[in-house]
Amino acid sequence: MPTSAFLQSLGITRPTAILDAVQARQNIRHMAQKAAQANIRFRPHFKTHQSAEIGQWFQTEGVTTITVSSFSMAHYFVEHGWQDITVAFPVNVREMDAINRLASQIQLGVLVESLATIDALQRGIQHPVQVWLEIDTGYHRTGLVWDDGDRILSLVRHLDSVEHLEFTGILTHTGQTYYARSRAEIQYLYQETTGRMQSIQDRLQQAGFSCQISIGDTPSCAVAGSFAGIDEIRPGNFVFYDQMMYQIGACRPDQLALAVACPVVGVYPERGQIVVYGGAVHLSKEALVETSGRAVFGYLQEIENGRLGRIAYDAPVISLSQEHGIIDVPPAMERKVTVGDIVLISPVHSCLTANLYPFYLTLTGENISRIR
Amino acid sequence: MPTSAFLQSLGITRPTAILDAVQARQNIRHMAQKAAQANIRFRPHFKTHQSAEIGQWFQTEGVTTITVSSFSMAHYFVEHGWQDITVAFPVNVREMDAINRLASQIQLGVLVESLATIDALQRGIQHPVQVWLEIDTGYHRTGLVWDDGDRILSLVRHLDSVEHLEFTGILTHTGQTYYARSRAEIQYLYQETTGRMQSIQDRLQQAGFSCQISIGDTPSCAVAGSFAGIDEIRPGNFVFYDQMMYQIGACRPDQLALAVACPVVGVYPERGQIVVYGGAVHLSKEALVETSGRAVFGYLQEIENGRLGRIAYDAPVISLSQEHGIIDVPPAMERKVTVGDIVLISPVHSCLTANLYPFYLTLTGENISRIR
Known part of the structure; x- marks a missing residue:
């Protein structure tokens, strides 16, 4: 027709x-299998679809941990049964009530990158939260600059002293991959990011802190061959992909x-x-x-x-x-x-x-x- | 503070x-007074605010006729008491049910620019509607090219033969004013548009058709000194204005x-x-x-x-x-x-x-x- x-x-x-639900489910299965084969945690970003029903398609693939980009989005998915959510956006300290409500209900992860935010959390937080330190590996949007190791270590030490704040690891969004012009360039940026994140992890581990590594952009997750040294991936866009992803080589046209x-x-x-x-x-x-x-x-x-x-x-x-x-x-x-x-x-x-x-x-x- | x-x-x-409700109401009052002084119909475009309450602020200024850009928006404002609405968007013939429902309830105006649309209306329309012929005066988005007088006259003749379709006049959106770089350029484009619309009106009147003229862009309506030869204006953005309007000289910063x-x-x-x-x-x-x-x-x-x-x-x-x-x-x-x-x-x-x-x-x- x-x-x-x-x-x-x-x-x-x-x-x-x-x-195209058939294709979206294939995209989900493909990424879930890739993470399973690499034996790393799959924490897909649900900001792309923002749908409880599409969330169920992930559950079918065994997904129990997710990423969202706002506390209101977290609230929606908690209402639909999700119990382990990272809000991958620098903590908005004006929403302390929402943070506490969520932290009392589920395993909540938050992003921190400054003393000001840690101080605000120290004043307001009433329940345990997993804290990820956001790292800027070159995108220059948010996060601590990756090679400022002194500052990163100092913030982790400070975090460690605050009740309810459980330092979990370092997290980055390699947004520069969206400006890549080829799969090879994405692959290069992925390797660069991984190297930078591991250098921080080494330093923190030497100082006695265990530290996971979380990466998040769809281009890296789509193109990377393995995920050596990575603990979790948080791609979002891959559920639908789009013309931008196709143009940079992150997907095939039939995956849209x-x-x-x-x-x-x-x-x-x-x-x-x-x-x-x-x-x-x-x-x-x-x-x-x-x-x-x-x-x-x-x-x-x-x-x-x-x-x-x-x-x-x-x-x-x-x-x-x-x-x-x-x-x-x-x-x-x-x-x-x-x-x-x-x-x-x-x-x-x-x-x-x-x-x-x-x-x-x-x-x-x-x-x-x-x-x- | x-x-x-x-x-x-x-x-x-x-x-x-x-x-800033005080400013929005001043913007509304100012434009309503401008139209009243020119003794023309004010049919503000409600696609900017899409709010029943802000609609009431227009009612306070004596407005009874409005413009929207979709049948669903028309439906919303009908539910809030509006009885004379032009849908200033080329008729979407797939929504014939919505057109008929609205036309049975209120004085509905629609935009037509092709034989294909007139034919579809002829097959589906069950209640009288006011028909505006949309004219392209230089923006090249939608509408009949302004200097194709033969085609315009032929469409009006055709319209005139179809039951329920009441030819009302010609309507344009001079969108090229949004690319102007000064008030003088907006004024020039307004004069050019007015001249082009009047040339069509003359031709249609010579052929025995009465024909109103409706213009719609906020820059023209904000800058024009008088509205000689115009029957109605349909600005929308002026209720809030914005940085784009300020940059082209259509408003002052204190009007935002x-x-x-x-x-x-x-x-x-x-x-x-x-x-x-x-x-x-x-x-x-x-x-x-x-x-x-x-x-x-x-x-x-x-x-x-x-x-x-x-x-x-x-x-x-x-x-x-x-x-x-x-x-x-x-x-x-x-x-x-x-x-x-x-x-x-x-x-x-x-x-x-x-x-x-x-x-x-x-x-x-x-x-x-x-x-x-």
Whole structure:
């Protein structure tokens, strides 16, 4: 069945997040098996899907430990039965009540990187929490600079003296892999990160502290051959992947599991464009910059045999307003598209796109709810 | 009271949309008075605020006609008592049920620009609707090209033959004003648009059709001195304005009515940066490109005398992840900021930012709900 007819058969009338559940489950299984073979802890980041039902797919693969990026997200997953959660975001000390509520209910892990935060926790914390020291291994977003060993050791010593704060290990997000241009470059950055983390671990162990290592970015976890020296991985995006991940070599096109269905509202032969009901509030404004310098917000994609299929790289989304998306289409494609058709768009960044929807619709017509 | 203390006194612990209600109401009153003085219809676009309560502030100013950008948004405002609504988005023919339901309840206006859409309406429409022909006056997003008079006249003739479709006039969104670099350029584009719309109106009137003219962009409506020859205006963004509107000269800094409160989670003296809990899912990825070529996602702003105040253009948000925002800050400011403080960010595009929140918090601590 052609893509538009298939999507119409699902009852779609407005912009809708479409999930290839078969592929998402394969992505989950593949990463879970990779972690199991390496004999390390798999603590997937649930900020990408933020769905209790998709969480169950991880449980099926034996996952019991997860990562989230806010206390409210942690609260949602606790309500859905999760008992061991790391909030992989520097502690927001204004939410001390939420921290204590969670720490009283589950095994809670938090991220710390400054004396100011440790002091605030010391004043407010009432229950044991696992504390990870966040390390900046080169991304320069958050974390202690990896080669400032004196400061890192001093913070661990300080942590060790505070009741309820249980130093667990060092954690990093190697976000620089998202700017890589090849699998080889991702592999290089992964090795560099691992080396930097192990140098800290050595120093802390020499000072008498046992110290786990946690790494988190999807590109590293997708590309790394083994995880020697690592204790846990926290990838998130891999559950859906997206055009950004494909472009840097972190996934194959057939691993993409999320797309957005959009009704066509205008066809413009004189410009070689179509316009869809599907804008920045349906795709997000995240862009890929093509080698030509043009910013692209997604590409048309087909449904093939009831699964997400071919991606039309000759049909990019080149402009987004709040609710309109403008798509350049080649003449042959344009002649086939009419007002009232529904097209499918493969997004640039699945995490930000998913965040804009209250639910996912699977290709077999099931609604998969998300956090609201 | 300093900004952080003031925001803490409001009980803020997480990223929160902050509304200067006094300023938003002044913005509403100012635009309503401008329309009244010009003796034209004011049909504000509610896609910016999407709030029943803010809608009431318009009612106080005598507004009874509104614009929205989707049938679901129309449905929300019908539920809150609005009876005359134009859906200023090319008709999505897949939502015929929604169109008929709305058309049976209220005075509904829709946008048409193609024979395909008219044919679909002809097959499905069961109640009278006002039809606006959308005209492309140079923005090249949607609409009939303004100088293709033959095609426009032919579509109006066709429309005229279809039961329930009541041709009302021509409508345009002069989106090119958002790329203007001065008030003079906005004024020029407004005059150009008006001239183009009037040339169509003349032709249609010569052919025996009465034809109103509706224009819609906030920059034109904010800058235009009078509205000679125009029948209605549909600005939306002006209720809050934003950094983009300020940069192009469409508003003054003191007219900005929306900002985002974000807890500080990291301070990095070695980089001259702070990191806040406030990322792409709290601000949107809409960026301004500064003359240096740097993309900026917002600027720090102060609270002064309980109102939105000074904007720190030396403290830009230079990077956003899903939940993290990185802000460059000058040394003097950085020395004053600590983990646990709450800072305020003036967003680049208030419509997209507002869309990410379930409610607004006013500076007097009131919750103003939004569509969910």
